[in-house]
Amino acid sequence: MKFYRSHILIGIDDASLAAGVKEIEALLKSELQKNNLIDEINILETGTLGLFGTGVSLIVYPEQTAYVNLQKSDIAEIVEEHFLKGRPVHRLILDSTQLRQYDFNYKRRIVLNNSGVIDPENIDEYLGVGGYEAWEKALTSMQPGEVLEEVKASGLRGRGGAGFPAGLKWSFTAPIQGKQKYVVVNADEGEPGTFKDRLIMEGDPHKLLEGVMLCAYAIGASQGYIYIRGEYKLCIARLVKAIEQARDYGILGENIFDSGFDLDIFIKIGAGAYVCGEETALIESLEGNRGTPRSKPPFPGIAGAWQMPTVVNNVETLANVPAIINNGAAWYADHGVDGCTGTKVYTIMGDVRLPGLCEVDMGTTLRTIIQQYAGGMKEGKTFKAALVGGAAGVFLNDQRLDVKMDYNSLREYAAVLGSGAILVMSHSADIVDMLWSVLRFFRHESCGKCIPCAKGTNLLFKLIDGIRNGKGKESDLEEMIRISDGMFKASFCALGQSPCMPISSAINNFREDFLARMK
Amino acid sequence: MIVYLNGKAYEASPGEQVLQVALRNNIYIPHLCFHEKTGKAAKCRACVVEV
Numbered sequence: 001m002k003f004y005r006s007h008i009l010i011g012i013d014d015a016s017l018a019a020g021v022k023e024i025e026a027l028l029k030s031e032l033q034k035n036n037l038i039d040e041i042n043i044l045e046t047g048t049l050g051l052f053g054t055g056v057s058l059i060v061y062p063e064q065t066a067y068v069n070l071q072k073s074d075i076a077e078i079v080e081e082h083f084l085k086g087r088p089v090h091r092l093i094l095d096s097t098q099l100r101q102y103d104f105n106y107k108r109r110i111v112l113n114n115s116g117v118i119d120p121e122n123i124d125e126y127l128g129v130g131g132y133e134a135w136e137k138a139l140t141s142m143q144p145g146e147v148l149e150e151v152k153a154s155g156l157r158g159r160g161g162a163g164f165p166a167g168l169k170w171s172f173t174a175p176i177q178g179k180q181k182y183v184v185v186n187a188d189e190g191e192p193g194t195f196k197d198r199l200i201m202e203g204d205p206h207k208l209l210e211g212v213m214l215c216a217y218a219i220g221a222s223q224g225y226i227y228i229r230g231e232y233k234l235c236i237a238r239l240v241k242a243i244e245q246a247r248d249y250g251i252l253g254e255n256i257f258d259s260g261f262d263l264d265i266f267i268k269i270g271a272g273a274y275v276c277g278e279e280t281a282l283i284e285s286l287e288g289n290r291g292t293p294r295s296k297p298p299f300p301g302i303a304g305a306w307q308m309p310t311v312v313n314n315v316e317t318l319a320n321v322p323a324i325i326n327n328g329a330a331w332y333a334d335h336g337v338d339g340c341t342g343t344k345v346y347t348i349m350g351d352v353r354l355p356g357l358c359e360v361d362m363g364t365t366l367r368t369i370i371q372q373y374a375g376g377m378k379e380g381k382t383f384k385a386a387l388v389g390g391a392a393g394v395f396l397n398d399q400r401l402d403v404k405m406d407y408n409s410l411r412e413y414a415a416v417l418g419s420g421a422i423l424v425m426s427h428s429a430d431i432v433d434m435l436w437s438v439l440r441f442f443r444h445e446s447c448g449k450c451i452p453c454a455k456g457t458n459l460l461f462k463l464i465d466g467i468r469n470g471k472g473k474e475s476d477l478e479e480m481i482r483i484s485d486g487m488f489k490a491s492f493c494a495l496g497q498s499p500c501m502p503i504s505s506a507i508n509n510f511r512e513d514f515l516a517r518m519k
Numbered sequence: 520m521i522v523y524l525n526g527k528a529y530e531a532s533p534g535e536q537v538l539q540v541a542l543r544n545n546i547y548i549p550h551l552c553f554h555e556k557t558g559k560a561a562k563c564r565a566c567v568v569e570v
Contacts, residue, residue, distance in 0.1 A: 295561045451563050490567045 004042040006083065007061040011049035011116065013202050014234055019055040020072070027072055031079040041083055047115040047203025050104050051094065052356035066094040102354060103373050108335065109359045110343050111319045115203025120238050123245035126206040132251055134325035135213050139259040142325075147218040148174055151321060153329035155341040160186055160277070160314035161392070161418045162494075163340075163407035166321075172301035173309045174219045181221035182310040183212050184300075185318060186282055187228040187235070190274040191390030192441060193421035196345040197315035199357055201228075201235035204319070205242040209265060211318030213252070214325055216263050219311055224265040227282050229272045239267055274445035278493045279312040280304075281447070292449040293493035316345055316420075336362030340406035344417070348374040350424035351381045362406040366396065369405065370424060381426035385510065389418020391438045392498035394505040395431065416501065431510040432517055436464045438502050446495060453496030456487040460499055472518050477507050538566050 010016075010025055025043065032038045051057050054068035065088050067078065074092055081087045106113065118125040126132070138147050152167030173181060185208065189197040201208055212224040228236055243265055246252040254262045268286050275281045276291040283305050285291035304310025320342055324332045333341045340362045346369060349355050353375035360373060366386060370376065377383055386396045388405075394415040396403065403413055410417050425434065443457040463480050466472045484500035491497050507514065522531045524541055531540045536559055541548050550566040553559055 295559070449562055451565070490564045492561060492564070 005040040006063075007042045007044055009044050009046050009049065009059045009061065009116070011047065011051070011057055011059075012045050012234070013048040013199070015048075015052070016056050017234065021056045024056050024070055024072060024075060027075045028079070031075055032083065035079055035084055037079070037083050045119055045121065046117065047120050048199055048357075049116045050102065050356060052354070054094070057094075063088075067092045068094045102375075103358075105358060105360055105373065108343060108361060110323045110332075110335065111200055111207070111316055111345055112203060112357070112359045114207065115199060118204070120203055120205055121241050123206060123242065123249060126204070130326070131206050131322075132210055134322040135210050135251065136257060138214055138217055138325055139257045139261060144174065144218050144220060147214055147325060150329050151214075151218065151324055154324045154332040155329075155339070156317065156320055156324060156332070157340060157342075157407060158314055159316035159320075159344070159420070161191070161389070161416070163417065166313060166317050169301060169313070170215065170219050170311055172299070173311050176302070176309045178309055180223065180306075180308045181219055182305045182308055183216045183219070183221045183224040184279075184283065184286065184305060184310055184312045185212060185224070185226040185228075185315055186277060186279065186312055187226055187232070187315045188270050188272075188277040188282060189229060189232075189315070189419070190272065190277045190445075191392065191419040191421060192438075193347060193349055193387075193390050193423050194419040195347050196357060196420055198232055198235055200315055200319050200345070201232070201239060205235070205238045206246070207319045207322060208239070208315055209242055209246055209252075211321040212265055213263060214321045215311060215313065215318060217261060219309075221311070222262050222264070224263065225286060225305070226265065226267045227270055227276075227286055228267060230269045231272055236267060236269060243267070273447070274441075275447040275493070275495050278495060281493065282312060283310065292447045293495075295492070337404065337406050337409075339408050344405065344420055346373075346405075346420045346422055348422045348424065350386075350422075351378045351426040351429070352376065352424050353378055363404045363409065365402050365404055366422070367401040369422065370401075374424070377424070377426060381428065383424065384427045384429060385425045385431060385434075387423040387425070387434065387438075387502070388421070389416045389501075390421040391441050392416070392494075392501060393418045393421070394501050395434075395509055396505070397509040414501075415505070431506050431513040432464070432468055435502060435506045436461075436468050439464050439499065442495070442499050450490075450492035450496065452487045452490040453492065456483055456491070456496065457499065459483055460503070467514060467517050470517055472514070474515065474518060477511070477514055481507060537568065537570070 032041055049057055056070040057068040059066045078089050081089050114129055148170055156166045157163045158166055187197055216224055270276050273291050276285045278293050279300055280294035281291045286305055300310045300312050336342045343359050344362050345359045347357050358373035383398050387393055388396055407417050439461045443461040446453045446457040448454045463476050480503050484503045488497045488500040520531050521528050529540055529544050538548055548566045552563040
């Protein structure tokens with residue numbers, strides 16, 4: 001193997017692509033060439049480095065120097081100073097005190113343990129870190145029932161928002177004898193503020209594929225579909241590449257590893273409608289119809305895509321499965337808390353010093369997540385509220401900072417973990433404006449199939465718009481709670497049932513913000 | 520199959536909707552999008568009842 005003096009890890013994600021990372025990478029290559037360093041210094045592409053809001057960034061190993069916010073004009077200087085003369089360019093370095101504040105928590109990571117470490121476009125690197133071992137283990141030494149039992153025993157719960165136990169979901173579909181069964185990956189990720197699935201697919205696409213394979217084996221499906229939103233161009237490109245590589249290596253296809261098991265995975269690109277994150281609407285869209293929810297029962301597990309038994313799982317859920325099969329259910333249950341095992345990927349935004357993503361054990365408190373993994377509040381700002389779980393989430397006030405973040409603990413506060421988006425607001429933020437944009441979102445995304453949601457989201461938006469413009473009265477608040485409660489009871493799918501959570505939590509916790517607009 | 524509507528027992532056949540049983544027995548539930556020829560659409564939600 002060739003030996004390199006230094007390795008440069010370049011984080012390629014949507015943000016850095018927009019900042020022109022490809023041009024800078026090409027420039028870096030040509031500069032290294034010019035200085036005859038190309039044989040000594042290796043450039044590697046990887047997923048997100050975990051540094052957010054820093055434009056084009058790269059980390060130089062072994063010394064772990066992080067360069068951020070790079071411009072084309074900086075490259076010649078870096079190559080000459082750092083790589084030729086051995087003097088880091090301090091002007092461009094993320095200073096070491098700042099870098100130390102990042103707690104990436106790699107030790108406890110399950111889903112994102114390879115993200116920012118391996119090259120996501122190279123299957124050999126995934127194999128090199130133990131990739132597809134679980135798949136081989138399952139196919140060569142385990143029965144489908146054993147895989148299913150392992151996942152059941154691990155206590156893995158769906159990461160899409162509702163937290164339904166994944167093993168239980170699979171067990172509805174597994175015993176059905178049918179011509180065809182499907183695994184469908186919900187990669188529609190429409191919840192505002194959530195980008196965890198994007199980072200999983202960008203950083204480690206093979207892990208998702210391995211999860212799909214294991215699920216397909218457990219339930220006896222021979223086809224998998226990844227329903228992904230069309231905006232995720234980079235994810236799509238990387239998944240397409242990953243699937244091709246897996247086919248080339250015989251990891252996908254017919255008679256995989258001489259086990260007699262056939263599986264192929266396809267990608268279906270969605271148009272980004274929020275409602276298509278609902279599993280039956282997703283299936284409708286997958287079939288080529290308009291994306292509106294179906295009436296349940298029958299549930300997709302019995303009659304889903306093309307009326308065949310179908311398991312629909314979130315990206316993060318399936319990305320957990322390879323580790324469970326590799327290390328066993330007991331190892332997995334060691335992460336997280338009772339009744340809610342494993343880790344959760346959060347995306348943290350707002351008035352925190354280091355916004356971005358973190359993967360931590362289930363049951364970590366909101367305070368720890370903000371303080372330890374997001375660097376605390378921005379200077380001079382104090383915590384006012386957090387919107388947890390995206391638009392369909394709840395507003396938590398400072399009394400709730402020590403709530404444990406897992407499905408059961410949050411339910412005690414009538415809150416939900418949802419997709420894992422955490423929007424932190426300081427006292428400069430206004431809850432009325434926040435709720436206004438949440439309700440505008442619901443009005444826009446309501447699919448129009450059922451009356452409570454189609455009419456309700458409009459009524460709610462009119463009320464909040466009135467309050468925001470100073471034309472509201474106090475009774476409007478009660479009216480909003482009444483309408484959203486009616487929507488919760490009567491709506492066809494989870495979209496119409498969602499607005500009641502942000503509305504009631506905002507009004508109950510921050511009533512004075514609303515009253516201030518009525519003076 | 521016996522179902523109870525407002526506390527009273529009524530006969531229902533498998534696959535039948537609650538609305539159909541109610542209408543057959545002269546219990547009025549407001550409804551718009553259901554029609555006996557097209558079956559349930561479940562869109563207008565006018566007939567939502569507690570079960």
